[in-house]
Each structure stands twice: as structure tokens, then as C-alpha cells.
Amino acid sequence: MTEPQQALVRLSAEFAAIAGQLTRASAELYDLGVRLNGQPAVPAPVYWPYPQQPQPQPQPQPLPLPLPQPAPVPREPTNWIGKALAAAGVAVTLIGVVLLVVLAAQAGLLAPPVRVAGGVVLAAALVSCGLWQRSRPGGAVGAIALAATGIAAAYIDVLAVTTMYDWLPAPAGLAVSATVGGGGLLLARRWETEQLALLVLVPLIVLAPIVAGGITLLLVGFMLALSAATLPVQIGRDWLWMFAARTAAGSAPVMLALVGVAFGSGHDAWLAGACALAAILALGSALVVLPHSTHRGAVALLAAAGALPVLAVGAAVHEVVAALMAAALSAAVLALVLSGHRIPGVTTPVRQVWTALSAICALVAVGVGFAAPVAGPVLLAMAILAVVAGRHSVAAQWSAALFGGFGGLYLLSMAGPATLTSATVLTAPDAVSVLISSVLLGGYAGAQCWAARSRLDGDRGRLLLAGAAAVLVYAVTVFTVTAGVLIAGPGGGFLAGQMAATICWIALAAALFGYAARRAREDRSLPIGAGMALVAAAVAKLFVFDLGTLDGMFRVAVFIVVGLVLLGMGAGYARLLSQQHRN
Numbered sequence: 001m002t003e004p005q006q007a008l009v010r011l012s013a014e015f016a017a018i019a020g021q022l023t024r025a026s027a028e029l030y031d032l033g034v035r036l037n038g039q040p041a042v043p044a045p046v047y048w049p050y051p052q053q054p055q056p057q058p059q060p061q062p063l064p065l066p067l068p069q070p071a072p073v074p075r076e077p078t079n080w081i082g083k084a085l086a087a088a089g090v091a092v093t094l095i096g097v098v099l100l101v102v103l104a105a106q107a108g109l110l111a112p113p114v115r116v117a118g119g120v121v122l123a124a125a126l127v128s129c130g131l132w133q134r135s136r137p138g139g140a141v142g143a144i145a146l147a148a149t150g151i152a153a154a155y156i157d158v159l160a161v162t163t164m165y166d167w168l169p170a171p172a173g174l175a176v177s178a179t180v181g182g183g184g185l186l187l188a189r190r191w192e193t194e195q196l197a198l199l200v201l202v203p204l205i206v207l208a209p210i211v212a213g214g215i216t217l218l219l220v221g222f223m224l225a226l227s228a229a230t231l232p233v234q235i236g237r238d239w240l241w242m243f244a245a246r247t248a249a250g251s252a253p254v255m256l257a258l259v260g261v262a263f264g265s266g267h268d269a270w271l272a273g274a275c276a277l278a279a280i281l282a283l284g285s286a287l288v289v290l291p292h293s294t295h296r297g298a299v300a301l302l303a304a305a306g307a308l309p310v311l312a313v314g315a316a317v318h319e320v321v322a323a324l325m326a327a328a329l330s331a332a333v334l335a336l337v338l339s340g341h342r343i344p345g346v347t348t349p350v351r352q353v354w355t356a357l358s359a360i361c362a363l364v365a366v367g368v369g370f371a372a373p374v375a376g377p378v379l380l381a382m383a384i385l386a387v388v389a390g391r392h393s394v395a396a397q398w399s400a401a402l403f404g405g406f407g408g409l410y411l412l413s414m415a416g417p418a419t420l421t422s423a424t425v426l427t428a429p430d431a432v433s434v435l436i437s438s439v440l441l442g443g444y445a446g447a448q449c450w451a452a453r454s455r456l457d458g459d460r461g462r463l464l465l466a467g468a469a470a471v472l473v474y475a476v477t478v479f480t481v482t483a484g485v486l487i488a489g490p491g492g493g494f495l496a497g498q499m500a501a502t503i504c505w506i507a508l509a510a511a512l513f514g515y516a517a518r519r520a521r522e523d524r525s526l527p528i529g530a531g532m533a534l535v536a537a538a539v540a541k542l543f544v545f546d547l548g549t550l551d552g553m554f555r556v557a558v559f560i561v562v563g564l565v566l567l568g569m570g571a572g573y574a575r576l577l578s579q580q581h582r583n
Contacts, residue, residue, distance in 0.1 A: 089145055091203070097122065097153045112165055119157035126150030134191065144191070148199030151184030155204055159222065163212045170218055177222050178229035185233040194239045201230070201245040205252065215256045220274050223253045227281050235288060240295045246285065247306040251278045254309040258316055271316045272325065275309040279329055282306025283336070290345025300353040307333075307357065311364045323369025330361035352395040359386075359399035363406060373433035376410030379403045380440035384447050391451035404444045408471070411437040415478045423490030431486045435479055442475035462526060469530050472508065473537065477501040495550050499558045502541055506565045509534035513569055535569075538562065 097119060130147030134140065158180055162173030181200065188196035204226070212219040227250030234242060254274050286303035293299050310329045314322035333354050340346035340354075362382065366375050383404035390396020415434045418424070426434065445468040452464060484497025512531035516524045539562075546558055 089149070093126075093149045093153070095207075097156055116157060116161055116165070119153060119160070123150045123154035123157060126153065140191075140193070144193055144196045144199065147184070147187060148196050148203075151180065151187075151200050152203045152207075154180045155184075156207060159208055159212055163216075163218060170221065173218075174221055174225045178225040181226045182229035182233070185230045189233045189237065192237075194237075194242055197230075197233065197239065197242045198245055201226075201242070201249055205245070205249050209253075215253055217257070217270055217274075220253045220257055220271075223249050224274065224277050224281065226250075227285075231281075231285050231288060234285070236292050238293050238295070240293065240298055243285065243289055243293075243299060244302050247282050247302050250281045251306040251309055254278045255312065258309060258312050260315075269317070272313050272321060275313045276325065279307035279310045283333070287336075287343065287345070290350065293345065296345060296347055297349040297353065300350040304353055304357040311361060314368050319368050323365045326361045326365035326368065330358045330365060333358040333361065355393070355395035355399060359402050363402060367406075372410050372413060373429050376407050376414070377433060377436045377440055379407035379410065380437055380444055383407060383444045384440065387444065387447045387451050397448075397451065400444070400448065404441070404448070407437065407444075408441055411441060411478070415482060420477055420481055423485055423494035425485060425490055426482065428486075431482055434482045435486075438475040438479040438482070442472045442479075445469075445471040445475070462529070465526055465530050466533070469508075469534065473505060473534070476504045476508070480504060495554045498546060499550060499554045502538055502546055502558050503561050503565075505534055505538040505541065506562050509538065510565055510569045514572070517572075535566070 126146050127150035130143045130145075130150060133146060134143035155177060158168075158173060158177045162168045162170065162177075168176065181204070184200040185197050188194070188200065205223075208222065209215055209219060212222075227246050230242075230246055234246070254271070257271055257274070282303045283306070285306075286299050289299055290296055307329060310325050313325055317325075336343070336346065337351045337354050337358060340351045363379070366378050366382070370378060380403070383400045386396050386400035386403060390400070411434065414426070414430055415424075415438075419426075449465060449468045453461075480500040481494060481497035484493035484495075484500065487493055488496060509531045512527045512534065516527040516531065519527065542558065542562055546555065550558060
């Protein structure tokens with residue numbers, strides 16, 4: 001046996017001896033206890049332990065070696081210094097190209113062919129250097145900067161040839177410029193770098209107006225062509241900033257042109273077409289980009305911003321044309337929203353953004369195309385239609401609130417609170433508009449409460465009902481007073497209208513109490529509160545305004561009718577509650 005095994009055997013024997021001694025001591029203690037208690041001694045059982053047998057012990061084993069940990073992957077350096085220097089080089093070089101094309105021509109330095117050829121050679125050399133730099137390790141940043149500078153220089157050269165020297169007609173210049181810009185962005189797609197795409201587009205947006213001599217119609221065409229030609233580059237790419245740059249390239253020059261920068265009066269029709277093209281490009285590009293984008297809400301917002309020139313086209317064309325264009329855009333966007341669940345990428349946030357765009361376009365179309373007496377009723381009718389048709393859509397409810405708010409403002413502009421305190425004679429068209437608007441405003445208030453009844457409860461529900469009741473009371477008062485003045489003149493007609501308004505207020509309160517009586521006990525507090533508020537308002541008007549303003553039979557009639565209605569309300573409500581309690 002080995003030495004450890006021998007030691008183990010000795011220890012086992014010693015433990016066995018100790019156990020035997022302890023057993024004998026236990027037996028003697030038991031015997032002593034029996035003798036002390038006077039009982040016969042019963043020998044305690046003696047337990048002899050089995051001799052311990054030597055057990056084989058595990059042999060010492062070497063400890064397992066730790067698994068090798070993977071070497072940490074070195075983090076790729078951001079190289080922001082190199083990127084900053086490259087971006088600065090792009091800007092400075094392009095400024096130099098602009099100086100070569102513009103200032104050299106103004107100073108009479110070099111012949112035009114030499115200037116143009118110099119720009120072409122410089123552009124080709126820069127692109128070639130970029131391609132060579134791309135093939136070298138770590139040359140991505142330099143390659144992107146060189147290629148972007150060369151492509152932008154070529155584009156500026158094409159602009160100079162077309163706008164300054166008139167060597168190319170406008171269609172040819174548009175085709176060449178779109179080819180150059182599209183080629184640069186195809187290179188960006190091949191290299192899978194959004195930075196190159198941005199370095200091609202952003203400098204052109206800034207420098208092209210300088211070379212073209214301002215925001216001209218030809219420049220607008222150039223930019224629209226560039227925006228359209230670069231759309232295929234974005235297919236399958238999640239390049240949000242490139243989409244923003246493309247949208248700005250197409251829509252920003254049009255917006256600047258609309259404020260009259262370097263535009264003559266003869267370009268109105270072409271400018272309207274440019275606005276329509278900018279909107280089509282913005283929304284069409286969004287439909288192409290959305291399926292592959294992870295920033296769909298931002299893309300929808302950028303597309304909506306790109307369509308804004310259509311809303312401002314009224315600065316350049318007749319109001320009828322501007323209204324028709326805004327209405328067409330509203331209808332087109334609404335069609336996209338309604339069919340959005342079948343269009344890839346048009347998610348709920350996108351539909352909400354475009355619903356707001358459609359509502360704003362419709363509002364602009366009505367405001368531009370109609371005068372106030374017609375615009376007010378049209379907007380209120382649109383509000384009712386939106387709140388009923390879109391009762392399950394939050395965006396549609398906000399659109400309805402937008403229409404209803406502006407329709408109410410039109411009504412206030414023609415029949416403000418001053419027309420309710422003193423007799424005001426309106427023209428027949430204005431009076432008819434006020435009557436129709438007041439009816440539609442009351443209908444919108446009721447429809448809004450009906451559509452939101454399942455979504456609002458508690459304080460928000462009470463606030464909505466209070467606002468709707470106030471709007472309804474004002475609409476009823478405007479209708480009765482305007483109708484009375486229109487029918488019977490500012491004398492008796494005004495008094496009759498005020499009397500009818502007070503009676504209508506108390507009738508509305510009675511209707512609310514009747515509605516509350518047929519509801520469950522836990523649902524009565526809201527209509528009862530509104531009814532009590534109307535009763536208080538009617539009684540206050542009765543004693544504060546009607547008592548001092550009305551005279552003769554009008555005063556007598558209003559007090560008698562209101563009193564009888566109050567009596568009937570109290571008795572009827574108590575009877576209904578008693579019947580419900582017995583049942």
C-alpha cells in the first residue's frame with residue numbers, strides 16, 4: 001500500500017478503538033443508573049462496530065486547463081478627424097470650381113472652352129482618384145470625399161454650360177445633369193455609403209443657385225430632374241437623410257420660387273406644374289422607400305413637407321387653380337390613407353401623418369376657393385362627415401376638430417356675440433350662411449359627442465360634454481335671433497328670436513333630463529349635470545337679459561312657457577324615477 005493508504009488504515013483503527021471505549025463507558029453509566037434507582041440491572045446491548053475496511057481513494061488528477069477566451073475584436077476607429085478634413089476639402093474644392101466657372105468669366109480670364117474643359121478634367125481626375133483610393137486599405141473616407149467632389153464639380157460644369165454659355169438647350173442640360181447626378185448616386189449605392197450620396201446632393205442644393213444666377217425656372221427643372229433620377233438609388237436602402245436631401249432638392253427651389261425670387265410673371269403656369277411635380281415626387285418616393293425603412297414616421301413627415309409647395313401655389317396662379325390643386329392633393333392623399341392597409345410600409349403612424357396632410361390640404365382648398373359665407377358651411381359639413389366616417393380613427397377626429405374649429409371661426413366672424421345682444425341686420429346671403437352654419441355647428445357638436453362617447457369618460461367626458469353644450473347653446477341662439485331678424489326685422493324679430501332662444505335652452509335641458517332618466521343610475525351624473533347647467537343658464541338669461549330686454553307679450557310668453565316646462569320637467573322626472581324604483 002502507498003503511504004497515504006497506510007495512514008488511512010491507522011486512522012480507521014484508532015477511530016474504531018475510540019468507539020469501543022465510548023460504548024463500554026455508556027454501558028457502565030446505564031448500570032450505575034439502574035443501581036441508583038433500585039431496579040434490576042439489565043445489561044445494555046453492546047454494539048461493536050464493524051472494522052473499517054480500507055477504501056480506495058481517488059487519485060489526484062491534474063486541474064482542467066481554462067478554455068481559451070476569444071481575443072477582443074478591435075473597435076474600428078471612427079476617424080472623425082479624417083472625415084472632418086475630407087468634408088472641408090469637398091466644400092473648399094467646390095467653391096474653387098464655382099470661382100473657376102463664374103468669377104473667371106466675369107474677369108475675362110481664360111476662354112470659355114478652357115474653363116469648361118478644366119472643370120471636366122478636374123471632375124474626371126477627382127473621380128478616378130476616388131476609385132483608386134477605394135481599392136486601398138483604409139481608403140473609404142478619402143474615396144468618398146474625392147468621388148463626391150468630382151461628381152459635384154461635373155454637375156456644376158453642366159449647369160454652367162447650360163445656363164451661362166447656352167451651349168446646350170434646356171432639355172439636353174436637364175438630361176445630362178440628371179445623368180451626372182444619378183451616376184454619382186449609383187456609385188454611392190454600389191459602395192453602400194449614404195455619406196457619398198449626401199456629399200453629392202447637399203453641395204449641389206447650395207451651390208447650384210449661385211452658378212445659375214438665382215432661383216430660375218431652369219434651375220427648378222434641374223433640381224426636379226435630379227430628385228427623380230436619384231430615386232432608384234434608394235430602393236432597398238434605409239437612407240433617411242438621403243431621402244431628406246432628395247426631397248429638399250425637389251421642393252426647396254419650388255418654395256423659394258413661389259416667393260418671387262428671380263421669377264417673372266410669365267412663369268406662373270410652369271411654376272404650378274413644378275409644384276405638382278414636387279408633390280408627386282415626394283409622395284411617390286415615400287411609397288417606394290417606406291417598405292425598406294425603419295423610420296417610417298419620419299419619411300411620412302418629410303414627404304408631407306415635400307408636398308407643401310402645392311399649398312402655397314396660390315401666390316403664383318389664380319385662386320381657382322390653387323384651390324383645385326389643393327383639393328386634388330387632399331383627395332390623392334386621402335386615397336392613400338384609405339387604401340394604406342394594402343400598401344406595403346404604410347403603417348398606422350404614416351396614415352396618421354398623411355391624414356393630417358389631407359385635412360390641411362382640404363382646409364386650404366376651401367379657404368382659397370370660397371368666400372367666407374360659403375367656406376363656413378362647407379367646413380362644418382366636412383367636419384360632420386369626418387367625425388362620422390372616421391369615428392374609429394383618432395387622426396380623423398382631429399381633422400374634424402380642425403374643420404369644425406375653422407368653420408366656427410367663420411361663423412363668429414359673421415355672427416359674433418355682439419349680434420346676439422343687439423339687433424343686427426345681415427344681408428340675405430350672409431343671413432342664409434349664418435343659419436346654415438349654426439345648424440351644422442350644432443350638428444357637429446352632437447356628432448362629436450356621439451363619436452367620442454366610448455373613448456372618453458370621467459373628467460374628459462365632462463369637459464367634452466360641457467364644451468358641446470356651450471357650442472350647441474350658442475348655435476341655437478344664433479339661429480333663432482338671425483331667423484327672427486331676417487323674418488320680422490330688427491324690432492319684433494329680434495325679441496321673438498331671444499324668446500325662442502330661451503325656450504330652446506330649457507327644452508334642451510328637458511331633453512337631457514329625459515335622457516338621464518332612462519340611463520342606469522351610475523351613468524346619470526353626466527347628463528344630469530349638463531341639464532342642471534342649462535337650467536341655470538336659462539333661468540339666469542330669463543331674469544338678467546329677457547326681463548329687461550323683452551317687452552309686452554314676449555316677456556309674458558317666455559316666463560309662462562319656461563315655468564311650465566320646468567314644472568313638467570320636475571314632475572316627469574320624479575315620475576320616471578318612481579316607476580323605475582318600483583320595477
